[in-house]
Amino acid sequence: xxxxxxxxxxxxLILVGAMGLKTVVVTHGDGSVIMAxxxxxxxxxxxx
Amino acid sequence: xxxxxxYFVWGLCTLLEAGVVVCAAKKGVLRKYLLLNIYMASSVIVxxxxxxxxxxxxxxxxxxIYVYYYSDAVLxxxxxxxxxxxxxxxxxxxxxxxxxxxxxxLLLAATALVSYSIVQQYQTRLISRFVVELSQNLYFxxxxxxxxxxxxxxxxxxxxxxxxxxxxxxxxYFSLFxxxxxxxxxxxxRSSIFISLQQVIGCFLPLAWAYAFWKLPEExxxxxxxxxxxxx
Numbered sequence: 001x002x003x004x005x006x007x008x009x010x011x012x013l014i015l016v017g018a019m020g021l022k023t024v025v026v027t028h029g030d031g032s033v034i035m036a037x038x039x040x041x042x043x044x045x046x047x048x
Numbered sequence: 049x050x051x052x053x054x055y056f057v058w059g060l061c062t063l064l065e066a067g068v069v070v071c072a073a074k075k076g077v078l079r080k081y082l083l084l085n086i087y088m089a090s091s092v093i094v095x096x097x098x099x100x101x102x103x104x105x106x107x108x109x110x111x112x113i114y115v116y117y118y119s120d121a122v123l124x125x126x127x128x129x130x131x132x133x134x135x136x137x138x139x140x141x142x143x144x145x146x147x148x149x150x151x152x153x154l155l156l157a158a159t160a161l162v163s164y165s166i167v168q169q170y171q172t173r174l175i176s177r178f179v180v181e182l183s184q185n186l187y188f189x190x191x192x193x194x195x196x197x198x199x200x201x202x203x204x205x206x207x208x209x210x211x212x213x214x215x216x217x218x219x220x221y222f223s224l225f226x227x228x229x230x231x232x233x234x235x236x237x238r239s240s241i242f243i244s245l246q247q248v249i250g251c252f253l254p255l256a257w258a259y260a261f262w263k264l265p266e267e268x269x270x271x272x273x274x275x276x277x278x279x280x
Contacts, residue, residue, distance in 0.1 A: 007147050011155045014196065018188040019162060025188075025229065030236060033180055034229045036187050036222060037123045038091050039061030039250035040098050041050040042243070043113045045180060 049107045057247045062095045064254035071261035081261075083133040084214070087126040088254060094119045117176070121183040128156065128186050131193055131218065137211055138200055155193075159185050191222040201272055209268035210260050217256030224249045 025034065033045045050058070068088040072078045078085055098115055105111040132152040136145050163185050167177040197215055206212065228249055232242035 003147065004150065007151045008154060011151050011158065014192050015155060015158050015162065015189065018159075018185070018192045021192065022185065022188040025226065026184075029229065029233050030239075032229075032232075033117075033184050034187060034225060035120055035124070035183060036190070036225045037120050037127070037250070038065065038095065039058045039247045040095060040116065041054045041058065041102075041107065041247065043107060043116050045117070 050102075053244065054247060057244075057251065058095070058099075061247070061251040061254065062092055064251055064258060065089075065091045065095070067258045068254050068261065071258045075261055075266075077261060077266060080266075081133070081214075083126075083130040084257065087123070087130045088257070090126055091123060091254075094123060114176070117180050117183065121179045121186075124183045124186045124190075125156070128152075128190055131190055131197070134211070134215055134218075135193075135197055135200075137208075138197060138204065138206055138215075141204065155189065156186075159189055187222070187225075191226065194219045194222055206272060207269040208266075209270040210264040210266060212270060212272055213260040213264055214257060217253060217260070221249070221253040221256070224252060 031045075033042075035042070065088045069078070069085050069092075072081055072085050098112070098119065101109075101112050101115045129152070132148060135152075136148045139145065139148055160182055163178055163182040167174060167181050170177055194215065198219055200206075201212060201215060225246065228242050228246050232239045235242070
């Protein structure tokens, strides 16, 4: 049980870290989406 | 509208993605690194679909925008599972595969929940906004997870050269996108250069993985501590 709780805690810590990083990066961004998938030309983002 | 350079880089990137699967199959590790190869194979399929929609409807069409962002979300989820499989490889020695599976699903569900809570305030295009938000959030989760995995590799003294190459290239790949995004916002007047650069960066991961499968034998070993050691 405690191992599972440790996994949950680690997962939540990673999520908090990732969302914190995203907030720092995107707050100062131009509103475009940061993605990491291949070499296709990215269209504008109408939903952001 | 993409020009000759953009089409060339896109084509090159697709060839490299197909090359990863071919190299893995040739070296007999297609099944071992199945999720990595599923990600690369699905990237090729998505490229064919995107190219067909782009040539049929145009770059600024709603159809291309929908296909681009929805397929991107699917690819990001595949990349996330590929990353989770790398965790399973690294943590297999301490018998933690079951916990990796549990953590993978938990983190994906939590990220989806956070993404929904961000977009639920909007009245229109809720699903489309959710898809874009989830894709972006999973990118940041993947970035953090890759660095945590690198920490685990150092801590557990993992020595498999191919695995180290795959994880490090994934970390560089995520970091290059973040650096490109930061530079684009630092120098908005030159954003077109950085948008083109983003496509070139997209070729890095398939190139590095193809190299890892083709050049590095499965039994090759190295000491990751040598990579971070500072000479005195």
